Amino acid sequence: MKVLVVFNVIEQLERGPEEDLFAEQETVLVEQFIEQALQSHGHITAPVPIRDDLWGPITRYDPNEWMIFNLCESFRNKTYLEPYIISVFEHLGFRYTGSDRRTLATCLNKARAKEILQAHGIPTAAYQVFTPYTIDRRLEFPLFVKPVSEDASIGISQKSVVHDDRSLRRQVRYIWDLYHEPALVEEFIEGREFNVTILGNDSPRVLPLSEINFRHIANPFARIVSFRAKWVPTSEEYLKTPPTCPARVSDSLKTRIEDVARRAYQAMGLRDYGRVDIRVKNGLPYVLEVNPNADLSPDAGIARAARVAGMSYADLADEIIRLAARRNHMKGFARPRIVTYELKARSAGSDGVYSIPVSALAPDNPQATLKRLRSVQPAGVAA
Numbered sequence: 539m540k541v542l543v544v545f546n547v548i549e550q551l552e553r554g555p556e557e558d559l560f561a562e563q564e565t566v567l568v569e570q571f572i573e574q575a576l577q578s579h580g581h582i583t584a585p586v587p588i589r590d591d592l593w594g595p596i597t598r599y600d601p602n603e604w605m606i607f608n609l610c611e612s613f614r615n616k617t618y619l620e621p622y623i624i625s626v627f628e629h630l631g632f633r634y635t636g637s638d639r640r641t642l643a644t645c646l647n648k649a650r651a652k653e654i655l656q657a658h659g660i661p662t663a664a665y666q667v668f669t670p671y672t673i674d675r676r677l678e679f680p681l682f683v684k685p686v687s688e689d690a691s692i693g694i695s696q697k698s699v700v701h702d703d704r705s706l707r708r709q710v711r712y713i714w715d716l717y718h719e720p721a722l723v724e725e726f727i728e729g730r731e732f733n734v735t736i737l738g739n740d741s742p743r744v745l746p747l748s749e750i751n752f753r754h755i756a757n758p759f760a761r762i763v764s765f766r767a768k769w770v771p772t773s774e775e776y777l778k779t780p781p782t783c784p785a786r787v788s789d790s791l792k793t794r795i796e797d798v799a800r801r802a803y804q805a806m807g808l809r810d811y812g813r814v815d816i817r818v819k820n821g822l823p824y825v826l827e828v829n830p831n832a833d834l835s836p837d838a839g840i841a842r843a844a845r846v847a848g849m850s851y852a853d854l855a856d857e858i859i860r861l862a863a864r865r866n867h868m869k870g871f872a873r874p875r876i877v878t879y880e881l882k883a884r885s886a887g888s889d890g891v892y893s894i895p896v897s898a899l900a901p902d903n904p905q906a907t908l909k910r911l912r913s914v915q916p917a918g919v920a921a
């Protein structure tokens with residue numbers, strides 16, 4: 539298959555601190571990994587960087603010949619313009635991987651996304667939305683304050699956890715001044731945090747759960763994934779929030795988390811792949827946010843979960859293409875390989891029913907299959 543790997547390139551930020559650029563430049567690196575991965579599965583690829591001109595670079599290609607692997611996260615440095623890129627794909631008649639523009643737009647507005655989750659009866663933290671001029675607190679402290687429409691932990695630090703009205707006002711003002719948007723103020727969910735990777739469309743499959751290991755942080759209010767924890771590998775925050783995949787969870791908790799995550803994925807209309815962030819309080823999983831087209835870096839949550847399930851990075855990229863092709867009823871393409879399969883799970887108490895590629899079970903080379911299953915690593919960067 540011929541695949542255009544479309545990604546956005548950002549040279550400079552318009553707002554927010556300089557370090558936010560880390561998060562924004564990630565797609566440039568991921569593009570190279572995805573191209574390599576697709577090529578290793580025999581796909582012909584072409585990179586399409588998007589800078590200021592959105593139409594020009596894409597109109598050169600024939601939508602009947604090429605499919606788009608969409609890695610765009612913003613346009614003209616604006617995250618909220620991300621869905622517009624997809625409108626152009628659709629306008630030009632391209633088929634593309636991942637969620638459509640409506641899903642992206644709704645998930646980008648976390649308050650709107652929470653309204654939808656609530657309407658579906660999916661637990662999510664109680665919340666209010668404030669600008670510095672509309673603060674009318676009804677929720678009880680401690681609270682968590684974040685920009686209503688950013689991702690990648692942008693605008694999130696230890697100061698996001700507030701215990702009194704003064705710091706609440708300060709943080710709402712900070713977000714307003716720096717990001718020019720309202721703040722989403724939520725009840726602080728004290729408890730374990732999980733990233734749940736899901737692949738698929740009609741019957742989405744949950745991959746092995748990943749947990750943020752907060753064991754090295756004593757203060758429960760410091761147990762958060764701040765911007766530094768996500769993006770600055772040398773920071774204390776980063777080093778003290780390692781992921782554990784597969785997570786050690788009881789059967790019943792695992793089932794509850796998977797169920798809530800899958801329902802959130804479907805309620806928000808995600809396609810092909812995504813990640814649901816969850817925190818568990820008193821045994822009840824609360825959805826923090828739903829991430830359509832979530833980070834596909836080889837060292838990020840989706841690739842890690844896939845690897846634990848026996849799916850290499852290259853298989854993951856190929857699987858996403860297969861899912862998108864099947865969803866578009868494209869003829870002549872291989873079926874997605876995910877099948878439910880009994881993985882000899884190492885997560886304590888897990889029933890071990892995960893999705894893995896059929897290729898891992900391929901009968902033509904049982905030795906290679908066994909070797910591959912044994913070599914599944916819970917962490918690591920290389921595919």
Ligand SMILES: Nc1ncnc2c1ncn2[C@@H]1O[C@H](COP(=O)(O)OP(=O)(O)O)[C@@H](O)[C@H]1O
Binds near residue numbers: 682724726731815827
């Ligand atoms: N209501 C909350 N209670 C406790 N921690 C939270 C809450 N909301 C967010 N966090 C912490 O902040 C991190 C980032 O928040 P999230 O909503 O996932 O935004 P982002 O899109 O930036 O990833 C989470 O991973 C979690 O550690």
Ligand SMILES: [Mg+2]
Binds near residue numbers: 690691826827
């Ligand atoms: Mg998140």
